[in-house]
Amino acid sequence: MPPMTILEARALAHSFDYPLFRDLDLTLSAGESMAIIGVSGSGKSTLLHILSTLLEPEAGSVTLFGKELYALKGEELVALRRDDLGMIFQSHYLFKGFSGYENLEVAAILAGEPIDPVLLKRLKIDGVIGQKVTELSGGQQQRVSIARVLTKKPRLIFADEPTGNLDHDTALEVMAIFDEYIKSHDASLVLVTHDEELAMRCDRVYRLHEELFEPVK
Ligand SMILES: Nc1ncnc2c1ncn2[C@@H]1O[C@H](COP(=O)(O)OP(=O)(O)O)[C@@H](O)[C@H]1O
Numbered sequence: 001m002p003p004m005t006i007l008e009a010r011a012l013a014h015s016f017d018y019p020l021f022r023d024l025d026l027t028l029s030a031g032e033s034m035a036i037i038g039v040s041g042s043g044k045s046t047l048l049h050i051l052s053t054l055l056e057p058e059a060g061s062v063t064l065f066g067k068e069l070y071a072l073k074g075e076e077l078v079a080l081r082r083d084d085l086g087m088i089f090q091s092h093y094l095f096k097g098f099s100g101y102e103n104l105e106v107a108a109i110l111a112g113e114p115i116d117p118v119l120l121k122r123l124k125i126d127g128v129i130g131q132k133v134t135e136l137s138g139g140q141q142q143r144v145s146i147a148r149v150l151t152k153k154p155r156l157i158f159a160d161e162p163t164g165n166l167d168h169d170t171a172l173e174v175m176a177i178f179d180e181y182i183k184s185h186d187a188s189l190v191l192v193t194h195d196e197e198l199a200m201r202c203d204r205v206y207r208l209h210e211e212l213f214e215p216v217k
């Protein structure tokens with residue numbers, strides 16, 4: 001049996017002050033990772049928002065797990081986000097008044113999944129996870145966000161520059177963790193990054209460039 005299609009976009013177009021992309025097609029299968037690269041302002045984050053239920057495109061369609069996204073009702077989009085998607089975005093969705101660990105507990109309770117101490121060690125946050133989110137550095141908050149999303153065990157992860165505040169070795173470890181997660185859970189990843197070396201660790205790589213979505217790998 002061919003791998004199941006998780007995400008499909010057809011003929012997407014969007015513009016803000018200037019056109020960002022048009023006629024953009026993509027598909028992503030279970031167990032597969034895709035990186036999107038491109039210079040600042042090329043529309044990477046906008047595309048990720050469109051693919052992840054947050055922004056309706058000017059033209060085209062997005063199908064997630066066989067459902068056409070922007071035909072769904074608001075509450076169906078909320079349920080999809082809650083149950084199936086993991087979002088690691090630059091504005092970390094962490095509860096600021098809570099400790100890192102309490103943030104993980106919220107995700108763990110909602111998903112009925114355990115918190116994995118090995119994951120915290122690999123992300124090198126096991127020693128600081130008891131501290132309030134506001135006391136953590138940007139890089140530590142970024143890693144708590146990654147741990148929170150993985151604790152939820154999503155079928156599809158969207159990550160926007162998830163390693164932007166991390167040193168190179170830690171960024172490589174995060175990529176290894178993502179890779180193991182998607183392969184072992186038959187999950188999928190869409191990663192936006194400006195780091196081509198990290199991007200090349202994904203199964204497929206595309207570049208947003210002058211309104212086009214060009215395959216690089
Ligand atoms: N909500 C918005 N309203 C108006 N302009 C926006 C909005 N979001 C993004 N833009 C503009 O769209 C362009 C692409 O932004 P973005 O998708 O964030 O690019 P990238 O992530 O590749 O740096 C930028 O010029 C940005 O200012």
Ligand SMILES: [Mg+2]
Pocket residue numbers: 044045046160
């Ligand atoms: Mg961006």
